[in-house]
Amino acid sequence: MTFSGGRLPNSDRVRAALLQDHWTLTVEAATGEPTPDFSSVFSIFDGEQREMLVVGQQGTDLFARYRTHAAKMGLRSPSIVLPGAFALPRGEPIRISMSFDRGVISLTTVASTKTVSREVSVTPSWGVSLLLPFDAPIGPLARLWCGLWTAALLFPTGYWTGRRIGTFKAVAFGGLLLFLGMGLTPLLFQLPPARLEEWTAGAAGLVTGWWLGRAGRR
Numbered sequence: 001m002t003f004s005g006g007r008l009p010n011s012d013r014v015r016a017a018l019l020q021d022h023w024t025l026t027v028e029a030a031t032g033e034p035t036p037d038f039s040s041v042f043s044i045f046d047g048e049q050r051e052m053l054v055v056g057q058q059g060t061d062l063f064a065r066y067r068t069h070a071a072k073m074g075l076r077s078p079s080i081v082l083p084g085a086f087a088l089p090r091g092e093p094i095r096i097s098m099s100f101d102r103g104v105i106s107l108t109t110v111a112s113t114k115t116v117s118r119e120v121s122v123t124p125s126w127g128v129s130l131l132l133p134f135d136a137p138i139g140p141l142a143r144l145w146c147g148l149w150t151a152a153l154l155f156p157t158g159y160w161t162g163r164r165i166g167t168f169k170a171v172a173f174g175g176l177l178l179f180l181g182m183g184l185t186p187l188l189f190q191l192p193p194a195r196l197e198e199w200t201a202g203a204a205g206l207v208t209g210w211w212l213g214r215a216g217r218r
Helices: 011-018 069-073 124-131 142-164 167-188 196-217
Strands: 022-030 035-045 051-059 061-066 079-082 093-101 104-110 115-121
Touching: 022 035, 022 051, 061 093, 061 104, 079 104, 079 115, 142 167, 142 196, 167 196
Parallel strands: none
Antiparallel strands: 022 093, 035 051, 051 061, 061 079, 093 104, 104 115
């Protein structure tokens, strides 16, 4: 899909396209001065003025955010940042592309002097961005804080198993929990498989909690 400014003349077709597993959005614009606050470059709202998709600028960074089913439950919509995409001279033509392919999101900006691109996969650890009380874009350090969140989420379960049940049952329960969260969830929702570091972070949270729980029983 390629759009110019103004009201969409074919909103029904656009809505249907964005609900598919594969789509690409292309925006052509011209750069301005760096913005201290978030400024929309292109956005789509539905008939009830709910944000469906927005591509914008903050400073010299590109931000993209799109509405997911989680928004219906009052949770945040995930956003992605492409650092330095707008670090260009004023008035420079720029082409912005955002594509979605079964849970893999790609952002690319093309200008006469440089091309910036980034690809991220929607995985279970993204859940932290839906629950935070502030907007936390998926940026270069996303893997680190998503791993920490996954470990912290499973820590209480590990602690409880260490305090209450035997070692064999704790291992079986922890393994089943990891399989359901990291293995089965992506299959059910047709998302990319969880990365190795996500499995490792989840296991680390469980093992650390279990160890502290066992130590507390002595």
